[in-house]
Amino acid sequence: MLHAVSLDIPEPDWKIFRQLHQVALQRYCKQVLSDIQRITSDVSKTPHQQYLDVFAVIRDRNKELATMFDDMRRSTARFQLSLIYSRGLLTEDELQRFSQETREMISGLPK
Numbered sequence: 001m002l003h004a005v006s007l008d009i010p011e012p013d014w015k016i017f018r019q020l021h022q023v024a025l026q027r028y029c030k031q032v033l034s035d036i037q038r039i040t041s042d043v044s045k046t047p048h049q050q051y052l053d054v055f056a057v058i059r060d061r062n063k064e065l066a067t068m069f070d071d072m073r074r075s076t077a078r079f080q081l082s083l084i085y086s087r088g089l090l091t092e093d094e095l096q097r098f099s100q101e102t103r104e105m106i107s108g109l110p111k
Contacts, residue, residue: 008074008075008077009074009077009078009081009102010099010101010102012099013077013098013099013102014074014077016097016098017072017077017080017081017098018072020084020090020094020097021069021072021080021084023094024068024069024084024089024090025065025069027089028061028065028068028069028087028089029065032057032058032061032065035057035061036054036057036058039053039054039057040054064087067080067083068080068083068084068087078102078105078106081098081102081106082105082106085106085107086106095107
């Protein structure tokens with residue numbers, strides 16, 4: 001008899017993920033704002049080019065943000081957690097809070 005493999009994150013890890021989700025979101029937004037600040041302080045570009053560059057960053061990063069942070073569910077938590085980890089939005093201490101199974105699943109991914 002075949003048993004279905006659950007892709008849902010274990011309950012204790014789900015609780016941790018829900019706590020760290022907002023922390024990672026704030027870190028991500030801070031990175032994006034830092035990129036925008038770098039673009040707008042580049043005096044070698046015209047204001048119009050800066051605007052176009054900022055628009056491109058927001059467009060691209062908004063798609064990435066949506067994939068990592070929107071529609072948080074237990075069935076997608078491992079996938080989102082993997083993306084968050086690969087983007088460097090979790091500290092090693094935060095990662096250690098998760099079960100060994102979850103850590104192994106996400107830590108094998110490149111950062």
